[in-house]
């Protein structure tokens with residue numbers, strides 16, 4: 001059930017699942033040093049993550065509500081405030097990213113923003129029309145050379161350590177989402193064997209986790 | 225808190241607010257005589273790693289520190305925060321931080337290089353817990369924005385709220401490039417935080433004068449300015465508010481200040497880390513907390529050139545509203561675009577505006 005409601009956010013179906021935020025809060029109370037969480041309130045209308053990820057840090061920040069964990073009391077000169085933790089709520093999606101582990105407010109904000117980008121890429125799906133689908137370049141670039149839809153002008157395969165991998169991963173997730181988690185269907189569309197696509201998915205932790213979360217919610221076995 | 229113009233006016237029109245300027249720091253630990261030239265303390269993380277201890281002795285200390293009982297208090301330190309501080313203390317004290325993770329395994333005679341002795345580590349952590357000495361005084365620095373600033377007894381630890389000054393100045397100079405080349409002043413600069421933050425934004429053509437009445441602040445601010453190689457951009461002057469600025473009257477492009485703003489009778493009830501250890505000169509703003517702010521508002525009109533920009537930090541909504549009201553009524557026509565800007569916690573914290 002938890003996985004089900006979690007995935008609803010990906011679908012941009014408004015749902016209320018306070019449990020997710022509660023879990024995050026509980027974890028924070030137990031002193032884990034950094035946390036990413038998201039809540040599903042305020043799920044948005046039409047925007048996919050690609051639109052958000054194209055924004056500059058400043059523009060993205062403008063879409064966020066920033067708060068610190070302890071905002072009660074007069075603050076300022078009154079407090080020796082080591083809790084320079086930052087919590088960003090991305091208003092269009094309701095996704096929350098936070099950072100507490102750093103020694104300055106400024107750096108925590110930068111870390112929270114970087115985390116928000118990852119979460120947006122992982123959690124907010126762009127819808128795909130399978131009938132007219134043609135894979136974007138960034139997706140082709142992360143596919144192994146043996147893919148039959150890959151053309152020579154794609155260059156060598158980009159691996160998880162390359163910063164461009166994230167964009168390709170995003171496109172791949174959009175597609176796997178559109179075929180409801182079926183690796184064999186997605187593999188066909190990408191001119192790959194099912195095994196080759198599985199290996200690609202398993203090559204990156206966050207990709208693997210996102211795909212498996214979807215598969216579990218659809219009653220499919222997780223990839224191992 | 226009742227804000228009364230007549231009394232406050234009286235104090236600035238005759239002389240700077242004596243009640244706030246003559247307070248001696250109440251810090252128990254500042255034994256620095258205020259007359260002799262001061263040598264600033266070197267923060268822990270910058271000291272040479274000339275000490276050493278075995279890993280197992282360090283582990284013993286770590287265990288002791290984690291379990292040292294916190295004396296009863298109405299306002300006890302947050303245990304999570306203390307654990308994080310302990311980690312940061314190790315980061316600063318060890319030559320190689322990566323030796324920290326092995327803290328779990330026991331009986332290890334490997335020597336670890338330290339920037340302070342093991343005895344000192346025991347003694348400073350005891351001060352942190354038992355005397356509520358601020359962590360930043362223990363390690364001698366504070367991470368503020370992307371800066372690491374030296375601080376010590378007698379100098380206010382810059383607050384995260386104050387980081388916003390730098391963003392506000394950044395915004396105003398992008399809209400109005402002329403302000404970049406002008407002269408700025410940071411009054412009551414403390415560690416030099418605001419001056420250094422904006423000095424780096426203004427770049428090589430900018431100039432900032434940073435002042436403070438406190439000799440410790442002057443020496444610490446100079447240390448920090450030099451550490452960031454900004455001595456050609458930032459000049460430190462000692463004196464009360466506008467006194468050291470007589471030669472630049474009417475010439476300032478920008479005036480920024482985070483002056484003491486806590487009402488005097490709140491000082492005794494402050495969090496121990498603040499009330500017991502930070503200098504009263506940096507906190508006490510007189511009966512209503514607004515003495516210094518009013519003094520600054522009144523001077524701003526004659527110090528700023530036309531189009532010049534100012535930012536003042538305040539105690540919150542009440543002081544912000546009072547100042548805006550005061551500027552719009554008492555000093556009519558001197559300022560425009562006077563605004564209240566909230567801090568990250570949503571508290572109305574800053575008053576900004578321009579001189580006509």
Ligand SMILES: C[S@@+](CC[C@H](N)C(=O)[O-])C[C@H]1O[C@@H](n2cnc3c(N)ncnc32)[C@H](O)[C@@H]1O
Nearest residue numbers: 245382412413414436437438464465482484506
């Ligand atoms: C709240 S602290 C701010 C320090 C620093 N600007 C910051 O934001 O971290 C106020 C500062 O004003 C200084 N101060 C107090 N009275 C002063 C006076 N009459 N003239 C100049 N500076 C003064 C104090 O020494 C202290 O450094």
